[in-house]
Amino acid sequence: MADITASAAPVVASKAAPKPKKRIPLLVWFGIIWIGFIIVVAVCADWITPYRFTAYDLRNRLSLPFHPLHWLGTDELGRDVLSRLIISIRISLLVAFGATVISAVFGTLMGFIAAHFRGLAEQAVLMLADFQAAMPFLILALSVLAFFGNSLSLFICLMGLYGWERYARIARGLAISAGAQGYAGAVRQIGATPSRVYLRHILPNIASTLIVSMTLTFPEVILLESGLSFLGLGVQPPMTSLGNMVGYGREYLTRAPWIMLAPACTIVLTTLAVSLVGDWLRDRLDPTLR
Incomplete structure (x- = not known):
């Protein structure tokens, strides 16, 4: 009898053993730290810029990086590259975050309308989505900006149409x-309004999928904003963005490559960090991969 009890004890202990926790990969830690650093820089931009991003220092034009007064050098007008980079990070993140939120809210609303009304409303939403997917967004953006002009608010709203x-x-x-x-039908039968059903019961259950989609769309919006600013149709001077700096620095690539390399490296690292964190969130939140 004692032998049976002794032999059963390890089995019980093995069943009660806790599951080993999955460690966060090193690259994901890099992405999280970099995203946090970029957000802090964007929020505190007004306090950490060493100079005004439009201030001129003609005596130190085209200064090399690690200059005593300009850590990342200056451009041909003597403007501090570090100050312009900090302000550009804030503007680019503002455009990307605002556009991603607008796209997610508008797209989710249209999806709920199609699911609720079905019939002609569903066909209209799907046809509009097919039209949006079939037309290159860059051509649409160029047409709208060329016709209506450009402002920061209009530019953010236009970018919000991307990926909805x-x-x-x-x-x-x-x-x-x-x-x-x-469960949605059961809540509806006890008297819940359609808005309550979709916002309080359906939306929380699909929020994880939508959040992952936002993390995957966010770097695409950053690259698209950079491309439009590179073409001169994005953020307009005297305001600056990462793509604006890249487009401006291409003329001095052979003489002063640091003007272009600083924002270009920031774009690459930011999009890489968001993509890494987005892939990790998709693996963690997808129940089929657990």
């Missing part, structure tokens, strides 16, 4: 799936 069809398809499919599972 992804959220619409995701929200529509998941909302239809939630309705088929029965």
